[in-house]
Amino acid sequence: QVQLVESGGGLVQAGGSLRLSCTASGRTFSAYHMGWFRQAPGKERGFVAAISRSGGRTLYADSVKGRFTISRDNAKNTVYLQMNSLQPEDTAVYYCAAAGGVVMPLNSGRYDYWGQGTQVTVSS
Numbered sequence: 001q002v003q004l005v006e007s008g009g010g011l012v013q014a015g016g017s018l019r020l021s022c023t024a025s026g027r028t029f030s031a032y033h034m035g036w037f038r039q040a041p042g043k044e045r046g047f048v049a050a051i052s053r054s055g056g057r058t059l060y061a062d063s064v065k066g067r068f069t070i071s072r073d074n075a076k077n078t079v080y081l082q083m084n085s086l087q088p089e090d091t092a093v094y095y096c097a098a099a100g101g102v103v104m105p106l107n108s109g110r111y112d113y114w115g116q117g118t119q120v121t122v123s124s
Contacts, residue, residue: 002026002098002113009094009118012086016122020081022096022115029077030054033104035111036070036081038092038120045095047106049081057104064090086122093117 008020020036035050049070050059058070069082079096097111105111 004096004115006096006115006118009120011121014124016086017084022079024077030074032098034079035097037095040092045108050104052104088122088124091122093119
């Protein structure tokens with residue numbers, strides 16, 4: 001079992017930045033690929049970014065590429081999402097998730113554990 005707790009959400013003006021953190025407890029953090037997903041009101045939960053177990057590989061949704069950066073610190077059991085140049089369309093609840101297995105997944109259904117989410121609101 002892995003417990004995930006997100007933090008760092010809030011209200012920011014368009015063009016601003018936020019850094020989300022997700023701290024894990026339970027099983028060995030470095031054994032899991034980590035991902036960030038988001039869900040806006042009335043929309044399905046969608047992929048934002050993922051990072052491999054060692055941190056050596058990252059993937060991003062096209063909508064955030066060049067603006068968001070995912071990273072992890074396995075010594076601190078924490079994954080981060082640095083979000084720059086935020087836009088109102090980035091407004092959503094952001095979730096971190098952990099996936100076991102060999103392949104780093106993009107599909108939310110392949111993730112085993114989820115945090116409770118943190119709200120990000122970008123005003124225009």
